[in-house]
Amino acid sequence: MRKVLAVMLALLAATFILTGSSSKVSAAPIVMRLGETHPQDYPTTKGVYEFAKLVKERSNGRIIVEVYHSKQLGEERAVIEQVQLGAIDMTRVSVSAASAYVRDLDALQLPYLYRNSDHMWKVLDGAIGAEILKKLEPSNFVGVGWFEAGSRNFYTKKQVKTVGDLKGLKIRVQQAPLMVGMIEALGAVATPLPFGEVYSALQTGVVDGAENNWPSYLSTSHYEVAKYFIVDEHTRVPEITLGSKKVFDKLSKEDRALIFKAHKDAVPYQIRLWNDFEKVAEKAVREKGSVITQVSPAEKQKFMDAMKPLYDKQPAEILSVANKIRAVK
Numbered sequence: 001m002r003k004v005l006a007v008m009l010a011l012l013a014a015t016f017i018l019t020g021s022s023s024k025v026s027a028a029p030i031v032m033r034l035g036e037t038h039p040q041d042y043p044t045t046k047g048v049y050e051f052a053k054l055v056k057e058r059s060n061g062r063i064i065v066e067v068y069h070s071k072q073l074g075e076e077r078a079v080i081e082q083v084q085l086g087a088i089d090m091t092r093v094s095v096s097a098a099s100a101y102v103r104d105l106d107a108l109q110l111p112y113l114y115r116n117s118d119h120m121w122k123v124l125d126g127a128i129g130a131e132i133l134k135k136l137e138p139s140n141f142v143g144v145g146w147f148e149a150g151s152r153n154f155y156t157k158k159q160v161k162t163v164g165d166l167k168g169l170k171i172r173v174q175q176a177p178l179m180v181g182m183i184e185a186l187g188a189v190a191t192p193l194p195f196g197e198v199y200s201a202l203q204t205g206v207v208d209g210a211e212n213n214w215p216s217y218l219s220t221s222h223y224e225v226a227k228y229f230i231v232d233e234h235t236r237v238p239e240i241t242l243g244s245k246k247v248f249d250k251l252s253k254e255d256r257a258l259i260f261k262a263h264k265d266a267v268p269y270q271i272r273l274w275n276d277f278e279k280v281a282e283k284a285v286r287e288k289g290s291v292i293t294q295v296s297p298a299e300k301q302k303f304m305d306a307m308k309p310l311y312d313k314q315p316a317e318i319l320s321v322a323n324k325i326r327a328v329k
C-alpha cells in the first residue's frame with residue numbers, strides 16, 4: 001500500500017513539474033511599454049489605461065500594456081523616435097507631434113477643417129482615417145487608433161482679442177512643420193518647443209504665448225503664466241496611438257487585431273471623460289482668474305481667412321484629402 005502511494009505521489013509530482021514548467025513557458029506575457037506625456041489622471045491617460053485593461057482582459061493576461069505616464073519615457077518627439085526604432089512599443093501622442101515624421105497626417109490637422117467633433121470622428125472612423133493609418137507603415141509605425149483632444153486655442157501673457165493682436169508675438173507650437181506654418185500665416189513668430197518646456201518659456205518670456213485645449217491649459221498650469229485665453233478654436237487635432245512596426249510585425253495577426261479592437265473600444269470612454277473634463281477645466285481656469293475672450297463669428301472668419309496662405313502652400317495630395325474631409329457629411 002505504502003509503495004503504491006509513493007508511486008502515485010511521484011507520478012503526481014512529475015506531472016506537476018512537467019505541466020507546471022511547460023505552462024510557465026507558454027504563459028510568459030508579451031509586455032508592451034506605452035509612453036504617455038500626460039499625468040495619470042488626465043482623460044487621455046485614463047483612455048490609455050482603459051485600452052490596456054481591455055487588451056489584458058481579452059488576451060487573458062497574455063498581452064500586457066504597461067503605461068508610462070507623465071513623460072516617464074521622455075518628451076513626445078524622443079519617444080516617437082524610439083517607437084520608430086522599436087525600442088519603445090507604443091506611444092499616445094498628438095497627431096501634430098507625429099506629423100513631423102509622417103507628413104500625410106497634416107491632412108487631419110489643418111486649421112478650421114472640421115465642423116465639429118462628430119465630423120472629425122466620422123472622418124477618423126471612416127475610409128479616410130483608415131487610409132491615413134496605413135500611410136504610417138513606410139515610416140515604421142503602426143496606427144493603433146485615435147483619441148479625442150477637443151479644439152485648440154491661443155493663450156498669451158498680454159491680452160489678444162483679435163487675429164491682428166497676434167502679429168509679432170512669439171508663440172510656442174508643437175514641433176511640427178504645419179504648426180510652424182500656421183503661426184507664420186498669422187504674422188506671429190513660431191517657437192517650436194517640447195511640451196514640458198512651455199511653462200518656463202512662458203514664465204521667462206522666451207515666448208509670449210502658446211496654444212492648446214482647455215484640459216492641457218489647466219493640467220500644465222500654463223494659466224498661471226499666460227492668463228489670457230482666446231477661444232478661436234483654430235485647430236481640432238486628434239490624438240493618435242502609434243505602435244512600432246518592428247514590434248507589431250512580430251505579433252500574430254489575431255493579436256494585432258485584438259490590440260486595434262481594444263483601442264477602438266476604449267474610445268467612447270475616453271471621449272466621455274474628455275467632454276466632462278473640458279467643462280471642468282474651463283470652469284477651473286475661469287475661477288483661477290484666466291480672462292477668456294470668446295471670438296465673434298466675424299472675428300473667427302478673420303482667423304479663417306488668415307489661414308489661406310497656409311492652405312496655398314500645401315501639397316496637392318494634402319489638399320485633396322482635406323477636400324474629401326470637408327465633403328464628409
Ligand code: GTR
Pocket residue numbers: 037044076092093094097149174194195211212213216239
Ligand atoms: C496636448 C497633447 C499632447 C501634446 C501637447 C503639446 O494637447 O495631448 O500630446 O502634444 O498638446 O502641445 O505638446
